[in-house]
Amino acid sequence: QRVLVADGAMGTMLQAYDPSLDDFDGHEGCNEVLNVTRPDIVRGVHEAYFAVGVDCVETNTFGANLAALGEYGIADRVFELSRAGAALAREAADGFASVERPRFVLGSMGPGTKLPTLGHVAFEALRDAYEANAAGLIAGGADALIVETCQDLLQVKAAVVGARRAIEAAGRDVPVIAQVTIETNGAMLLGSEIGAALSAIEPLGVDVLGLNCATGPAEMSEHLRYLARHARLPLSCMPNAGLPELTADGARYPLSPEELAAAHVQFTAEYGLGLVGGCCGTTPEHLARVVEAVAGRQPVERQPRIEPGAASLYQHVPFRQDTSYLAIGERTNANGSKAFREAMLAENWEECVDIARGQVRDGAHMLDLCVDYVGRDGVADMRELAFRFATASTLPIVLDSTEPAVLRAGLEMLGGRAIINSVNYEDGDGPDSRFTKIMGLVKEHGAAVVALTIDEEGQARTADWKVRVASRLIEDLTTNWGMRVEDIIIDCLTFPIATGQEETRRDGLETIEAIREIKRRYPQVQTTLGLSNISFGLNPAARIVLNSVFLNECVNAGLDSAIVHASKIVPMARIPDEQRQV
Structure with a gap:
């Protein structure tokens, strides 16, 4: 209905009260303890912001998390201090609220000091601590949860998943806001571009996305422009009062209240x-000017240009490539690549990473990672390799396994948006089916999904059968699992056609026809294919020709992507006529 104005800095306001070591209960500098020992100070900060007209205040819980409280040896107090902080803000908000003018409490969930992508802390431990953080905030009366100052996309995922679990347990409808921090170099601390952040965070089901901290409004403008063009979600922004200047008295923030207000006038318009x-360095005076400048404005409607895709830690990669098909590198697959399998069995992890990097050089857009191999601990192998690939590869990862536990291990290592390969109806779609277990992971982690045309009768062989299963998958995933059609990648599958058996002769043709019909019925859906199956059993030279010709036919029929060894695909113009005809 209207633009909402939140408060400004908390820490500097608290410091102005000059709390004593006793006030901190011996935990010097742990602001969250003040929620219990000096509620009057914390309430005073909230009231100072409400008095100048803000709609929302953030709770004094930025450090009520596993890492920050852990440094003081009080990590077991996450819930207690979160609830106390929310209750104080609720009390202040209710004191200023009226029927015409409600006031809101945003439950602050800070980043902590440990980065899960770099292995500082396990995803599971972080997620569970954030769940306690969120549960305390909800119990204390927060209207929304704000995961803020995010520096690591995997930390964002842990916080949002934890928050969602707490919201479900509480049985309340609580919006979740996520705000990332873009440094002066134009990326998050670990190198994530804003496109990667959008691609990874939006599918987690957050309600608002934005930026805060690190810089002033001037440095945020281009990143906000990107979000405005591409994000479906409502947007937020809480900048610092400019870039800090170091003085003899500490950091000084140069941006005036008028300048902050002018920036928000531009951003809202x-x-x-x-x-x-506001964030660091912003005061009640800054926010008073912002309230005067934007209060009562209606949010401007945007017409975002959605670009479905996946993301590595570093970059977004769209599913639809402008000039070619999307190449998913197949060589990091223990079943398809002898070199990768032998490196994995020898636990030569650097060699595995080198194979992945080689596919980047070969022109792959994404990497298919499969560790399933008889006699191996797939969960341990997936953890090891997904952890390394997360930072060693600039490409998004397709996690390829039939085992839910293996897929979970991969998802908990990847901050970007992964693709899960695969779901199918081989053992049905009941509550205990593999389909249901895997889709639970897909939904929680915001992944895209490769869906195979396999049902209870087996792998679909004819075009009609493939289309029937694909339609069932698309309707099921969109209706029952909340997926968007454009995040579903249908694999029509093919058997080898050079077996000499009469029943496999038409398999390639049936696949081409199925792709054409599925794309006619569902133009927004993506399609893929494990390409090299078609030529299994032939000699290497013949495989290159058959794979290349088959890919060309499939792309002409509407294929969007292929799991392929990109450097072994030859353009049609470079294949001799006789070989192409054969």
Whole structure:
């Protein structure tokens, strides 16, 4: 209905009260303890912001998390201090609220000091601590949860998943806001571009996405422009009062209240922001000017250009490539690549990473990672390799396994948006089926999915059968699992056609026809194919020709991507006529 204004800095306001070591209960600098020992100070900060007209205040819980409280040896107090912080903000909000003018409490969930992508902390431990953080905030009366100052996309995922679990347990409808921090170099601390952040965070089911901290509004403008163009979600922004200047008295923030207000006037008008506020260095005076400048404005409607895709830690990769098909590198697959399998069995992890990097050089857009191999601990292998691939590869990862536990291990190592390969109806779609277990992971982690045309009768062989299973999958995933059609990748599958058996002769043709019909019925859906199956059993030279010709036919029929060894595909113009005809 209207643009909402949040508060500004908390830490500097608390410091102005000059709390004593006793106030901190011996935990010097742990602001969250003040929620219990000096509630009057914390309430005073909230009231100072409400008094100048803000709609929302953030709770004094930025450090009520596993890492920050762990440094003081009080990690077991996450829930307690979160609830106390939310209750104080709720009390202040209710004191200023009226029927015409409600006031809101945003439960602050900070980043902590440990980065899961770099192995500082296990995803599971982080997720569970964030669940306690969120549960405390909800119990204390928070209206929304704000995961803020995010530096590691895997940390964002842990926080949002934890928050979602707490919301479900509480049985309340609580919006989740996620705000990433883009440094002056134009990326998050670990190198993530804003496109990677959008691709990874939006599918997690957050309600608002934005930026805060690190810089002033000037440095945020281009990143907000990107979000305004591409994000479906409402947007927020809480900048610092400019870039800090170091002085003899500590950091000084140069941005004036008028300048912050002018920036938010521009951001709300040009980028359609619905929630604005301030971060480090911003004061009640800053927010008073912002309230005067944007209060009562209606959010500007945007017409975002959606670009479905996946993301590595570093970059977004669209599913639809402008000039070619999307190449998913097949060589990091223990079943398809002898070199990769032998390196994995020898636990020569650096060699595995080198094979992955080689596919980047060969022109792959994504990597298919499969560790399933008889006699191996797939969970341990997936953890090891997904952890390494997360930072060693700039490409998004397709996690390829039939085992839910193996897929979970991979998802908990990857901050970007992964693709799960695969779901199918081989053992049905009941509550205990593999399909249901895998889709639970897909939904929680915001992954895209490769869906195979296999049902209870087996792998679909004819075009009609493939289309029938694909339609069932698409309707099921969109209706029952909340997926968007454009995040579903249908694999029509093919058997080898050079077996000499009469019943396999038409398999390639049936696959081409199935792709054409599925794309006619569902133009937004993606399609893929494990390409090299078609030529299994032939000599290497013949395989290159058959794979290349088959890929060309499939792309002409509407194929969007292929799991392929990209350097072994030859353009049609470079294949001699006789070989192509054969």
